[in-house]
Amino acid sequence: MATRAPREDFTDDGMSVTHPKTWAAGVPGVYHALEISWKQMGTGRTVRTLPLLNQKHGFDCPGCAWPDPDHRSPAEFCENGAKAVAEEATVRRVGPDFFREHSVDELAEKSDWWLGQQGRLTHPVIKRAGSLHYEPLSWDEALRTIGDRLRSLDDPDEAVFYTSGRTSNEAAFLYQLFVRGFGTNNLPDCSNMCHESSGSALSETIGVGKGSVQLDDLHEADLIVVAGQNPGTNHPRMLSALEKAKKNGAVVVAVNPLPEAGLMEFRNPQSPVGVVKGAQLADDFLQVRVGGDMALFQAVGALLLEREAERPGSVVDRSFVEQHTSGFEDYRAQAATLVWADVLAATGLTRAAIEQLADRFESSRRTIVCWAMGLTQHRHSVATLREVVNVLLLQGNLGRPGAGVCPVRGHSNVQGDRTMGIFERMPEWFHDRIDEEFRFTSPRVHGYDTVAAIEAMRDGRARFFMGMGGNFVRATPDSAVTERALRSCAMTVQVSTKLNRSHAVVGEVALILPTLGRTERDVQQAGEQVVTVEDSMSAVHASRGTLKPASPHLLSEVAIICRLAREVLGDRLAADWAGFEADYRTIRAAISRVVPGFDDYEKKIEHPGGFTLPHAARERRWNTASGRATFTANELYYPKVPEGRLLLQTLRSHDQFNTTIYGLDDRYRGIKGGRRVVFVNPADLAVQGLVDGQHVDIVSEYADGERVAENFRVVEYDTARGCAAAYYPETNVLVPLDHKADVSRTPASKSLVVRLVARDAAPAGAAVATAVGAST
Numbered sequence: 187m188a189t190r191a192p193r194e195d196f197t198d199d200g201m202s203v204t205h206p207k208t209w210a211a212g213v214p215g216v217y218h219a220l221e222i223s224w225k226q227m228g229t230g231r232t233v234r235t236l237p238l239l240n241q242k243h244g245f246d247c248p249g250c251a252w253p254d255p256d257h258r259s260p261a262e263f264c265e266n267g268a269k270a271v272a273e274e275a276t277v278r279r280v281g282p283d284f285f286r287e288h289s290v291d292e293l294a295e296k297s298d299w300w301l302g303q304q305g306r307l308t309h310p311v312i313k314r315a316g317s318l319h320y321e322p323l324s325w326d327e328a329l330r331t332i333g334d335r336l337r338s339l340d341d342p343d344e345a346v347f348y349t350s351g352r353t354s355n356e357a358a359f360l361y362q363l364f365v366r367g368f369g370t371n372n373l374p375d376c377s378n379m380c381h382e383s384s385g386s387a388l389s390e391t392i393g394v395g396k397g398s399v400q401l402d403d404l405h406e407a408d409l410i411v412v413a414g415q416n417p418g419t420n421h422p423r424m425l426s427a428l429e430k431a432k433k434n435g436a437v438v439v440a441v442n443p444l445p446e447a448g449l450m451e452f453r454n455p456q457s458p459v460g461v462v463k464g465a466q467l468a469d470d471f472l473q474v475r476v477g478g479d480m481a482l483f484q485a486v487g488a489l490l491l492e493r494e495a496e497r498p499g500s501v502v503d504r505s506f507v508e509q510h511t512s513g514f515e516d517y518r519a520q521a522a523t524l525v526w527a528d529v530l531a532a533t534g535l536t537r538a539a540i541e542q543l544a545d546r547f548e549s550s551r552r553t554i555v556c557w558a559m560g561l562t563q564h565r566h567s568v569a570t571l572r573e574v575v576n577v578l579l580l581q582g583n584l585g586r587p588g589a590g591v592c593p594v595r596g597h598s599n600v601q602g603d604r605t606m607g608i609f610e611r612m613p614e615w616f617h618d619r620i621d622e623e624f625r626f627t628s629p630r631v632h633g634y635d636t637v638a639a640i641e642a643m644r645d646g647r648a649r650f651f652m653g654m655g656g657n658f659v660r661a662t663p664d665s666a667v668t669e670r671a672l673r674s675c676a677m678t679v680q681v682s683t684k685l686n687r688s689h690a691v692v693g694e695v696a697l698i699l700p701t702l703g704r705t706e707r708d709v710q711q712a713g714e715q716v717v718t719v720e721d722s723m724s725a726v727h728a729s730r731g732t733l734k735p736a737s738p739h740l741l742s743e744v745a746i747i748c749r750l751a752r753e754v755l756g757d758r759l760a761a762d763w764a765g766f767e768a769d770y771r772t773i774r775a776a777i778s779r780v781v782p783g784f785d786d787y788e789k790k791i792e793h794p795g796g797f798t799l800p801h802a803a804r805e806r807r808w809n810t811a812s813g814r815a816t817f818t819a820n821e822l823y824y825p826k827v828p829e830g831r832l833l834l835q836t837l838r839s840h841d842q843f844n845t846t847i848y849g850l851d852d853r854y855r856g857i858k859g860g861r862r863v864v865f866v867n868p869a870d871l872a873v874q875g876l877v878d879g880q881h882v883d884i885v886s887e888y889a890d891g892e893r894v895a896e897n898f899r900v901v902e903y904d905t906a907r908g909c910a911a912a913y914y915p916e917t918n919v920l921v922p923l924d925h926k927a928d929v930s931r932t933p934a935s936k937s938l939v940v941r942l943v944a945r946d947a948a949p950a951g952a953a954v955a956t957a958v959g960a961s962t
């Protein structure tokens with residue numbers, strides 16, 4: 187079938203646009219969360235579930251990876267965590283009848299929202315070659331069918347094994363082992379599209395690809411810069427940490443093309459005072475142009491160096507630089523070549539605003555920079571993050587309390603999956619250790635990352651796809667190319683909790699293997715099991731599901747992997763797959779022998795808050811090439827936008843978790859009842875001869891041609907000049923597959939050169955664009 191976009195996405199009937207909010211959370215947030223929970227779960231399940239969220243004896247929130255504080259409030263969850271739970275714990279079901287009723291082609295025309303609303307998958311099903319419908323089959327037959335296909339491949343590298351970031355440590359460890367036992371490193375994951383740029387830049391410069399700060403550091407910081415992140419929606423519990431930091435005297439600076447509600451003001455739903463009064467979180471807001479952060483951090487670094495030259499010893503932490511770093515002289519030489527005209531063009535900021543940010547850095551003794559996708563999903567993301575590190579190194583802001591780097595992770599166990607070996611190019615020592623533990627020889631040739639996997643399927647070099655969670659078809663760039671690539675596979679297999687587009691855009695044969703979610707009891711031969719996860723700050727802790735599984739036919743991810751491994755590998759590895767399935771403690775015992783930092787794993791997770799993995803850079807030990815923290819000299823890059831074009835970023839609304847759409851509202855941005863909107867600065871609209879309310883096609887322009895996302899309603903909005911924003915995944919069709927970050931190869935979905943093409947005339951009576959913003 188030709189690739190067609192989901193049909194229902196093309197309407198904005200009933201959509202309304204009002205003024206964006208300048209504050210986040212508070213009573214409407216809690217009310218909204220409960221309303222969604224009641225609809226999906228009913229009252230009883232809501233009351234039984236939400237109180238266990240993120241509690242020491244409960245389950246880890248399947249939402250974001252923000253850490254849990256030591257002293258937890260009785261309601262340690264946020265509006266969006268509650269929505270994530272409701273999605274999983276819903277009482278709605280997708281069973282064999284559903285698939286008899288709806289063909290695969292029909293499902294491919296449904297919107298992401300519609301698909302997600304259908305409920306939990308209950309039976310293993312298969313779409314056989316030539317058939318248009320999925321039909322149920324037994325687990326044994328399903329695993330045998332997959333095994334037959336894998337055995338029939340000419341080369342193990344013709345298979346691709348994707349992982350999304352909800353998979354537990356136990357399942358992730360066994361999955362990578364199975365895949366490497368099968369003979370390939372083709373282990374792309376959602377991290378390739380997410381914080382890969384952070385991992386690349388941090389490993390190179392400080393020797394650990396993870397954040398260096400703990401929650402207490404945030405509470406103790408003098409200055410916290412939040413760049414390229416929208417915590418009010420995506421990490422709401424982070425706002426409590428920022429609020430606490432501010433109470434302790436911290437200055438918070440937001441760097442963002444959009445004045446995101448949570449950063450401007452926060453009303454803490456967990457404190458009666460907070461609900462009423464609210465606290466302004468960001469002391470300064472730098473409305474940077476999309477892709478301008480590299481220039482901003484270069485300029486701040488150059489200013490700090492200038493001031494140091496004027497008043498030696500007053501700005502730069504010289505003893506730190508001398509004792510702990512390399513590359514300083516090259517960095518200083520590069521900084522001296524800074525051209526302010528470029529900085530102002532790249533950032534769209536005034537020199538005074540940038541000087542003020544330099545003042546903030548200069549007067550802070552303990553500085554933390556937090557970031558998320560606004561910094562990682564650009565062509566020059568790795569270079570941008572190197573510049574963030576440069577500025578922190580200048581003042582010795584690494585490896586001391588209240589200071590450091592804080593990449594804020596997305597999926598709840600994306601960091602743990604990487605620790606467990608979900609990576610297409612794990613280091614040699616990891617291979618040596620699994621080889622020794624399981625007595626085999628794992629393949630050493632690097633595998634495909636996400637973009638390479640799509641290219642391989644597109645070019646016929648890969649013919650088998652398996653997804654351990656996630657929604658590969660929808661999360662990836664260049665939707666038309668990616669969908670064709672998936673459809674050309676001989677077999678696609680999805681291990682999933684909920685229906686999504688990856689079940690509808692499939693290979694010749696397709697299987698859905700339904701699995702337990704985080705909220706559900708996982709009972710195996712040895713009794714009730716716990717799994718473990720690692721949060722954004724390297725804390726590993728246990729998660730215990732409590733709800734009755736959505737269907738008696740579900741298997742846990744661990745059980746699916748163990749049975750598939752027995753089917754495909756037999757006893758090729760010295761791995762007791764049956765034992766692993768029966769008792770997850772045996773998996774943790776194996777992990778503790780393979781992965782550093784996990785000694786006494788079982789014992790340490792008995793401690794309610796779990797344990798924190800070692801982080802060398804925190805202790806000022808540098809596992810870099812030079813053995814020191816590394817300054818880098820980077821030539822300035824920023825996206826140049828031709829006349830009449832805009833720089834489009836693709837981002838999340840308040841009512842979605844990645845490709846799972848909870849609803850059609852984006853409360854903080856004033857959108858109700860629709861998702862096909864494009865936010866544009868009023869002055870740019872005027873230049874383009876467009877008005878608010880008009881409909882446009884968004885056309886991205888790249889060397890290999892144009893790509894079109896049809897029919898978006900224009901919304902005038904307070905974003906940086908020359909920039910625009912629209913929701914992902916509807917706009918993934920616009921991102922060329924090779925438009926990706928240098929080094930990390932992350933799709934550059936935050937900076938797309940586009941033009942807007944009017945589909946209709948301006949609505950009758952439309953006024954000339956006016957300024958929007960500051961009303962509540």
Ligand SMILES: Nc1nc2c(c(=O)[nH]1)N[C@H]1C(S)=C(S)[C@@H](COP(=O)(O)OP(=O)(O)OC[C@H]3O[C@@H](n4cnc5c(=O)[nH]c(N)nc54)[C@H](O)[C@@H]3O)O[C@H]1N2
Pocket residue numbers: 249250251266380413414415416417419420421441442443444446474475476477478479558559560561595596597835836837838839840842843844845936
């Ligand atoms: N409720 C909810 N929670 C989530 C998710 C979700 O979808 N829903 N997703 C999870 C996942 S996997 C992730 S990775 C995180 C994502 O968390 P975020 O990174 O906060 O998510 P995005 O919506 O992509 O927001 C990007 C932010 O960066 C800004 N930005 C865009 N381009 C630039 C730029 O060039 N410079 C700067 N300075 N800012 C820029 C945008 O305006 C926006 O505020 O959230 C996680 N948590």
Ligand SMILES: Nc1nc2c(c(=O)[nH]1)N[C@H]1C(S)=C(S)[C@@H](COP(=O)(O)OP(=O)(O)OC[C@H]3O[C@@H](n4cnc5c(=O)[nH]c(N)nc54)[C@H](O)[C@@H]3O)O[C@H]1N2
Pocket residue numbers: 350351352353376377379380381559563596597654655656657658661662663681682683684685686701702703704743836837838843844845846914915917918921935
């Ligand atoms: N244009 C654009 N593209 C982007 C981004 C962007 O900002 N802009 N962001 C990127 C980012 S940061 C990320 S992380 C990726 C996300 O990519 P993915 O992680 O692949 O996507 P999700 O939407 O999180 O996956 C949702 C599906 O996971 C399944 N699922 C949920 N819970 C479980 C579970 O416990 N077990 C199993 N087996 N399955 C489960 C459900 O079936 C659900 O439909 O998208 C990336 N794509």
Ligand SMILES: [Mo]
Pocket residue numbers: 376379380381595596597
């Ligand atoms: Mo992510």
